[in-house]
Amino acid sequence: MVKANHWSKIASSHPLRTHHLESFIVNVKLNETENRPTVPDALRPDNPEVRKGLFKLYRDFFDKAERRRRWSVADDIPWELAAKPTNPAIADVIESFCAVELYLPDYVAKAMPLVRTNRGWSSFHANWGYEESKHSLALADWLLRSGSRTEEQMADLEGMVATNEYHLPQDNAVGMLVYAMIQELATFLHYRNLRRVAQTQADPALNKLLGLVSVDEAAHHAFYAEVVQFFMTIDRAATLEQLRRILVTFQMPAVHLLADSQKRVQAVKALGIFDQDIFARDVYLPILKTLGISHRELRRGT
DSSP states (O other), X not given: OOXXXXXXXXXXXXXXXXXXXXXXXXXXXXXXXXXXXXXXXXXXXXXXXXXXXXXXXXXXXXXXXXXXXXXXXXXXXXXXXXOOOSSHHHXXXXXXXXXXXXXXXXXXXHHHHHHTTOHHHHHHHHHHHHXXXXXXXXXXXXXHHTTSXXXXXHHHHHHHHHHSOOOOSOSSHHHHHHHHHHHHHHHHXXXXXXXXXXXXXXXXXXXXXXXXXXXXXXXXXXXXXXXXXXXXXXXXXXXXXXXXHHHHHOOOSSGXXXXXXXXXXXXXXXXXXXXXXXXXXXXXXXXHHHHTOXXXXXXXXX
16 A cells, blocks of 8 residues: 655655666657557456456545545635735745646546546546545635635636646556656645645645645545556556656646746746656655666666
8 A cells, every 4th residue: 555645754765866867868868759658458447457456446545535535625624714825926826726727627538538448447537536626626715715816817717727728648548547646746745845835824724725635636646656556567567668758758737738837837946846856856766666666677668
């Protein structure tokens, strides 16, 4: 079982060798002319072994979520204590996070056809969509209740999102699984680190909101990591090839579709929420540790 609260311990146990990571990225880029790796039949969503394994993992995830992690946007956040932050950059970053969450219709609709033949996989995706929908609701509510944005500004934000369609970064179910594992850990770090910054603002509503969302994102990552570990028991080489390429080309979803996207990314970096160093230390290395993969093995792609 992957525990969602152990990433800082894992990261601290790995001295970051940046030159190794850079040489690995160069090596992969030199081979970009190769065809994308094909997904073997053994890892297809409709393979009986994959169906059975995914349903067990999903049922464990779902039952635990029902017991420990369900929360209400209306009732579990002290909205009466929401306050406009003294640092407007915090509200700007929350607006960006809300906008990325608002692409949920594309995230759900475009990935579901890849996994619809697998009950556990598709059920998790539907459950994931439900939980992510709460995140955009809560973030939008905070922007309004804190006085950081007006109803008109929020309507403009929704209109901007509706104008630009998001397309999946991978064209197969295994690639999307690996991407989601990486992305959910990166998203957890975005919310956790933003919460640390926001704790200087004495806003109990925002602190509670970001804590609840962070726990959800960590749980999503833990599920995806368990599935990747399961896939490695079926076909380690094929799973590693997907991981190898996605890790070194990874980008957060939908940010490039937003107006002033580079300005938004710089705001996140300026607050110390996420950057390439954080990715290497708190995403790349912990994932290798969790999956039991050495940097050398991943670089070989074998």
